[in-house]
Amino acid sequence: SAARRPLIAGNWKMHKTIAQTQAFIADLCARPLPLDDVDAVLCPPFTALAAAGAALAGSRVGLGAQNVSWAEQGALTGEIAPAMLTECGVRWVVIGHSERRAMFGELDERVKEKARIALAHGLTPIVAVGETAEEHAAGIALDKVRRQVRAAFDGFADDEIARCVVAYEPIWAIGTGKADSPEEANAVMGAIRADVPGLRDARILYGGSVKPDNIAAFVSQPHIDGGLVGGASLEPASFAALLEGA
Ligand code: PEP
Numbered sequence: 483s484a485a486r487r488p489l490i491a492g493n494w495k496m497h498k499t500i501a502q503t504q505a506f507i508a509d510l511c512a513r514p515l516p517l518d519d520v521d522a523v524l525c526p527p528f529t530a531l532a533a534a535g536a537a538l539a540g541s542r543v544g545l546g547a548q549n550v551s552w553a554e555q556g557a558l559t560g561e562i563a564p565a566m567l568t569e570c571g572v573r574w575v576v577i578g579h580s581e582r583r584a585m586f587g588e589l590d591e592r593v594k595e596k597a598r599i600a601l602a603h604g605l606t607p608i609v610a611v612g613e614t615a616e617e618h619a620a621g622i623a624l625d626k627v628r629r630q631v632r633a634a635f636d637g638f639a640d641d642e643i644a645r646c647v648v649a650y651e652p653i654w655a656i657g658t659g660k661a662d663s664p665e666e667a668n669a670v671m672g673a674i675r676a677d678v679p680g681l682r683d684a685r686i687l688y689g690g691s692v693k694p695d696n697i698a699a700f701v702s703q704p705h706i707d708g709g710l711v712g713g714a715s716l717e718p719a720s721f722a723a724l725l726e727g728a
Contacts (some may be wrong), residue, residue: 486685488701488728489647489708491523491546491608492715493576493689503530507537509718517542520708520728523574524715528562535571546574546608549582552595564603575600576710578634579610580653590633597634601642608647608710609634610689611674615654623652624673631674631681643680647687649710650674655690657712661700662690668703675705694723701728 498506503526515522525546526534535545551561567575577600578593597607611630613623627650635643650671655662671686688700689710700706708728714720 486683486707487521488519489521489523489685489687490697490715490721490724490728491525491574491576491647491649491687491708491710492721492724493525493548493579493710493712494527494716495548495581495712496527497716498526498530500530500533503534504537506718507534507541507543510721511538511541511543513718513722515543515722516725520725522721522725524721525574525576531567531570531572538571544574545570545572546576547572547605548576548579550575550577550596550600550605552592552599554599564599564605567605568603572605574606574608574647576608576610576649578630580612580651580656584653590630593630593634594636597646598638601645606645606647608649608687610649610651610710612651612653612656612690618652618654624670627670627674628677631678635678635680638680640680643678644682644684646680647685648674648681649687649689651689651710653690657691659691661692661696662688664688664696664699664703664706667700668705671703672705692724694720694727697724697727 523544523546577596582588600607613626685707687708687710692709692711
């Protein structure tokens, strides 16, 4: 990851109210953070984005959302449009997280449309991909991930892909405490990078049970440019330690 600045993105999932978000940001921003050397992004729930944007104004900690609609506006009950995010100060958005693919029927085609509309609004897509435990055991992790990445960027120009981030998250490693090995993750990520010319200079993150005590081992790999982190991003001390480790 020599030429690429490390990035730590915290995916809070369905955790934290507005008040809890404000308390987290106040605590985090009172700490000495190594933001000259690493990019930090917090992805709170939608309801806390406006408050988080206000609390982070003037800070170098970035704000991300966990999802975005594929449409500009319209009859899409329960969905959130990209302009609604940018208005809150959001500059990043996670797209195609495995929980959304598995539990909310999110298909590759939608992931692509979401990445496209995000770019059009100046949002940096963090496109999440990864194989199941069964696919991993069957030795087809790379096939699966390669297919997801190609589908997500189908029809994109190389310079558009270069503005995106990919998060490789083996599903069996998410929230399980059983992280992939840095070497194995790096091999998959290097193969994805080699497969898609636009990803040559883009950041590829590892996700799946990243903790303060293993982040350094991941980012020391040549193709691992940071982490997409769930559980370990929920406490300010832990998130700050991840930034230090990266
Ligand atoms: C995630 O939510 O993307 C994730 C990797 O979760 P955890 O860090 O808790 O495994």
